[in-house]
Amino acid sequence: MSRIIINRRRLLTAAGVAASTLPLAGCDALDGMLSSGATARDAMAKANGLTYRVQRFLIGADSLAKEFSESEIRQGQRPNGSTDPTDATYIALRDAGFAGYRLDVGGLVDRPLRLSLDELRNMPSRTQITRHDCVEGWSCIAKWTGVPLAAVLDEAGAKPEARYVVFRCFDTMNLGLSGDVAYYESIDMLDARHPQTILAYGLNEEPLPVENGAPLRVRVERQLGYKMAKYIRSIELASDLAPYGQGKGGFWEDLGYDWYAGI
Structure with a gap:
């Protein structure tokens, strides 16, 4: 089992490096290979689908990612990706200590929500010490506190036809000549309702x-770090990912990463 995971991580790392160079290099050959409908892209998509089904079968719906002791937290959580969004709305919220922040929960729900941080903190909480595994090859153990995403979905009344949870974010990513693109990510309902999937507002016992x-x-503890969207602006429940971005399920997925990044 460990050999399968290690090989998958190496493959994801190589794919991630290649994908991340596309906006900078503008390589026509690779663009063609990874474009929608291309043979290479179709083969990768089929392999990803097979991996998704096999891993779901092997680990089960509710198996937990390993949790650690406090003594194993040896450093602060390493920041990566966006670290200081430049969105004007976000800056105003940040400068006010996020007092005016509201999490919008909509899409395929019976009761759309608009939740403040205080309301989220007053919901049932979960604290877990887990390892963040990055596609770049590094890992970091940290203590996270937040509300289980399942509790938010129950409060909103997720409709039966909802298959995915889509996270829209305040941060943007630069794609060179293509301009800035708002970060987004998605997971399926199985991961959304997993007991360790939380909307984290605390890190190492601090905000x-x-x-x-x-x-x-x-925090989606059974997947790689790029699935764990930061600076969440809103959550939408959907039956199809096609309306979001390029329809691949996330910012990095639109550039060639796997949608399912299970570890």
Whole structure:
């Protein structure tokens, strides 16, 4: 089992490096290979789908990611990706200590929500010490506190036809000549309702820092770090990912990363 995971991580790292160079290099050959409908892209998509089904079968729906002791937290959580969004709305919220922050929950729900940080903190909480595994090859153990995403979905009344949870974020990513693109990510309902999937507002017993995604980020402990969207602006429940971005399920997925990044 460990050999399968290690090989998958190496493959994801190589794919991630290649994908991350596309906006900078503008390589026509690779663009063609990874474009929608291309043979290479179709083969990668089929392999990803197979990996998704096999891993779901092997680990089960509710198996937990390993949790650690306090003594194993040896450093602060390493920031990566966006660390200080430049969105004007976000800056205003940050400068006011996120007092005016509201999490919008909509899409395929019976009761759309607009939740303040205080309301989120007053919901049932979960604290877990887990390891963040990055596609770049590094890892970091930290203590996270937040509200289980399942509790928010129940409060909103997720409709039966909802298959995915889509996170829209305040941070943007630069794609060179293509301009800035708002970060987004998605997970399926199985991961959304997993007991360790939380909307984290605390890190190592302190409020979540800006560089780590304040005021709210998702933790999906059985997947790689790029699935754990930071600076969450809103959550939408959907039956299809096609309306979002390029329809691949996330910012990095639109550039060639796997949508399912299970470890």
